[in-house]
Amino acid sequence: MTNCPLCGKGDSRSFPIYYMLKDRRFSARKCNNCRFIFIDPRPTDADLGLMYSDEYFLFDGADFGAHSSTDYETAAIRGSVKFPIILGAIKRIKPAGKFFEVGCGMGYFLNYAKNNGYDVSGIEYAALGAEACRSKFGLDVQQSSFEAWKVVPEAYDVIFLGDVLEHLVDPLSMLKKAHEMLKPGGVVAAEVPSTFNSIVGRLAVTGMDLLGKERKMSMPPYHVNEFTPGTLRKALKGSGYSQIRIIQRVKAPSTITLRGSKFDRAVKKSLQYPNYFVTKSMGVLGDRLLGLGIK
Numbered sequence: 001m002t003n004c005p006l007c008g009k010g011d012s013r014s015f016p017i018y019y020m021l022k023d024r025r026f027s028a029r030k031c032n033n034c035r036f037i038f039i040d041p042r043p044t045d046a047d048l049g050l051m052y053s054d055e056y057f058l059f060d061g062a063d064f065g066a067h068s069s070t071d072y073e074t075a076a077i078r079g080s081v082k083f084p085i086i087l088g089a090i091k092r093i094k095p096a097g098k099f100f101e102v103g104c105g106m107g108y109f110l111n112y113a114k115n116n117g118y119d120v121s122g123i124e125y126a127a128l129g130a131e132a133c134r135s136k137f138g139l140d141v142q143q144s145s146f147e148a149w150k151v152v153p154e155a156y157d158v159i160f161l162g163d164v165l166e167h168l169v170d171p172l173s174m175l176k177k178a179h180e181m182l183k184p185g186g187v188v189a190a191e192v193p194s195t196f197n198s199i200v201g202r203l204a205v206t207g208m209d210l211l212g213k214e215r216k217m218s219m220p221p222y223h224v225n226e227f228t229p230g231t232l233r234k235a236l237k238g239s240g241y242s243q244i245r246i247i248q249r250v251k252a253p254s255t256i257t258l259r260g261s262k263f264d265r266a267v268k269k270s271l272q273y274p275n276y277f278v279t280k281s282m283g284v285l286g287d288r289l290l291g292l293g294i295k
């Protein structure tokens with residue numbers, strides 16, 4: 001059994017979702033100490049190499065969400081509605097300076113930051129994305145994992161990780177690496193999904209626990225961690241950041257993609273409006289989190 005990637009303790013219980021990759025099962029666990037949700041076993045370097053290779057990453061036949069060629073670009077463009085919210089939150093802390101993005105995808109957000117006055121650069125693990133960043137926007141983006149990237153100490157004012165932490169086998173050490181790379185007073189910003197923090201997500205987990213069932217997720221195990229506001233805060237704190245702030249949002253009901261059975265979709269649809277209202281007015285139960293911390 002894998003120890004908790006957040007607190008290191010070995011005491012965890014099953015969490016009712018799992019993924020499959022080449023007939024191997026990756027089950028979700030929830031830490032009994034810090035409540036972090038993670039998949040076990042952790043994917044190996046070979047698994048990750050396969051999952052992020054062009055032929056696999058671009059495979060359109062399965063329901064890979066944002067992780068397929070057409071969806072990848074569409075999701076990047078559709079995701080741009082949230083750019084002003086995310087960059088606005090960063091700008092209130094650091095309005096200008098050297099901006100490094102880990103996992104730039106197709107480069108849309110990094111280009112947006114550049115157009116808003118930052119001196120930008122970044123890395124992207126998928127070769128397809130890194131190439132798109134350079135050819136489409138002329139951005140200074142190298143193809144690399146963050147794990148393999150050489151630390152340049154105290155070089156940046158802002159480090160942004162958008163939809164990255166949920167993919168990392170050791171998110172804590174990567175947040176510490178970002179901390180080393182920030183100038184004193186620099187800001188880290190990490191945007192993550194938080195599916196099981198929303199009303200529908202909470203109900204689904206409660207329902208499956210009651211029924212003793214587990215749900216097979218339709219994607220390969222790209223998401224090896226599931227953050228909540230509490231565990232995102234702990235991850236930032238545990239990596240040395242201070243003045244931590246977690247901003248919760250929920251996707252607007254008109255923009256959500258509905259998957260699953262007719263019943264699933266009906267439940268999701270009917271609960272998305274109240275969820276949207278609650279998150280907007282009270283800042284809780286969001287399915288998207290932006291965590292901010294200062295070095």
Ligand SMILES: [Zn+2]
Nearest residue numbers: 004007031034
């Ligand atoms: Zn833990």
